[in-house]
Amino acid sequence: MTAKSWLTPTIIAVVALVLPFLLRDPYPQHILIMILIWATLGTAWNLLGGYAGQVSFGHAAFFGLGAYSAGLLFLHLKISTWWGMLLGPFVATAVAVPIGLICFRLRGPYFALATLALGEIFRLVFTNWVKFTHGAQGILILSTFPTKLPYYYIALAIWGLAMFTLNRLINSKLGYYFVSIREDQDAAESLGIPTTRYKMYAFLPSAFLAGLTGAFYMNYIAFIDPHVVFSLGDISVMVILVVMMGGVANPWGAPVGAAIYIALNEIFRAWLGSANVLAFGILVCLVILFLPNGVMGELGQIRRTAFRQKPAAAGGGQK
Amino acid sequence: MSFFEVKNIVKNFGGLTAVNNVSFTVEKGEIFGLIGPNGSGKTTIFNLINRFYPLTSGEIYFQGQRIDGLPTHKICELGIGRTFQVVKPLRRMTVLENVMAGAFLHTGSIARARAKALEVLDFCALAHRKDVEAKSLTIADRKRLEIARALATEPKLLLLDETAAGLNPKEQEEAIAIIQKIRDAGITIIIVEHVMKVIMGISNRILAINFGREIARGTPREIANHPEVIKAYLGDAYA
DSSP: OOHHHHHHHHHHHHHHHHHHHHSOSHHHHHHHHHHHHHHHHHHHHIIIIIISOOOOSOHHHHHHHHHHHHHHHHHHHOOOGGGHHHHHHHHHHHHHHHHHHHHTTSOTTHHHHHHHHHHHHHHHHHHHOHHHHOGGGOEEOOOSOSSSHHHHHHHHHHHHHHHHHHHHHHTSHHHHHHHHHHHOHHHHHHTTOOHHHHHHHHHHHHHHHHHHHHHHHHHHHOEEOHHHHTOIIIIIIHHHHHHHHHOTTOTTHHHHHHHHHHHHHHHHHHHHGGGHHHHHHHHHHHHHHHOTTHHHHTHHHHHHHHTTOOOOOTTSOOO | OOSEEEEEEEEEETTEEEEEEEEEEEOTTOEEEEEOSTTSSHHHHHHHHTTSSOOSEEEEEETTEEOTTSOHHHHHHHTEEEOOSSOOOOTTSBHHHHHHHHHGGGOSOHHHHHHHHHHHHHHTTOGGGTTSBGGGOOHHHHHHHHHHHHHHTOOSEEEEESTTTTOOHHHHHHHHHHHHHHHHTTOEEEEEOSOHHHHHHHOSEEEEEETTEEEEEEOHHHHHTOHHHHHHHHOGGGO
8 A cells, every 4th residue: 555545534534533622512413413424334335336337226125124123122021222333234234135145146136126116115114013113113222422522433433444445445355346247248258257146236235334324324313214214315325416416336436425415415405495406406416427437436527617718638639 | 167157158149040050169279250241149148157247058168167157256256357348447447447447356455456557557558648547548548458457367367348449540459469469479369250361360260150050160260260250241152
């Protein structure tokens, strides 16, 4: 590793560590925590969907399983919801195993469809299995900490773990194999890549991190119900939009997309009400049209436009 | 026991028999040519060997081991590499990364995969394009990338599917030179080719097929004069 490759992460880590001391009010601290939650969930999705090309329309299933692992531990066994942060990721991973083993043998949209169904199945089961889950009434706990500060650092640590995991994976043999599978599965197989197995290697950490994020969400928000944590629109689809906004298959895509999404949410909510989702949707459309690789993916293009430079032509020599 | 043997292979697609009872053996170190008119089943035979399609019936042996039934990636691992007639570059990866994806078969280290890939790119005279995204290569370079990527998996047997198709005469000469260099490096080759200059010039033995059946086999000279082959390519009037 060169000194330069450490520079950006170090600066970001230092800024992230001191930020809550500059923004002392609970409100901006809450926004930072929400950004971290979405950045972690987005990073989990990006590993599987962005790098390995296996688009999941049901990451709410793993997020919700993490959240409910924590909530149900408290509900039935009176164990602290913090233990859910240990249990939740493994429950989410355990559910991912059979889904992956079945769907990854198929080609085409089957994985996307199966994950779409998975999220909805869990939402419906957890809504209607009232005895076990309290159904739509949800699970309410008492917050552990009176201030936001401990939550902020826990969220930061989880996001750090996600970024570390992503970077370790994509800067190894696995990363090359993930992208090869995304680009052409036949070519990948003919190069000796066991594609089903390597798709699992992307899927399992992705589900694990989504489960961990969900378990933290339960602890932080202190209330969950199936329509929130298993939501198709607000979680499964939104995480895809967040990553598309920031940059698919870019390590900084999810955090940047999350920051834009949460910031817009807060700005627009004050004077647009629930139309803030519409505003975000329009912005995503614009990003897809003009920055197809997302904000981070087109950073060079954005800089050139901002400074009115001519783009360097591929192949060169253009007057 | 032959180095590589295909025994009575049959492939049906619904009611169509694409490959009908074809058998041949390939000896270590030779270049074995496979020719036939369009749609005669040449590429299908390749797709059966590396199991993109399962056989309807028949057997395939490589170094004494039966390989039909093994998954595609396992067949590559045993030492059978292939290229694609319709090239399949990993489009949003650079040329170097494409070849590294092949080189990772025998190493987990990025440094070693990169060294191996650079060596192979040098061998295929493609090193000057290493940092270019594969999607912006010319067709000649894409064909060469196919070969480089397959070579990076260190095959003992290489299946080349029309690597000279669509190339101009100068590029064809270069393709022939690369194929001969591969053989000289000790790699056995099965080659499917339409460009007669290429296949007649370098093959030790040739199998000609039409409608999925064998119509002739022999040395390039025997094949060129074989009435069935002339009939298949030019029609009855010339036979």
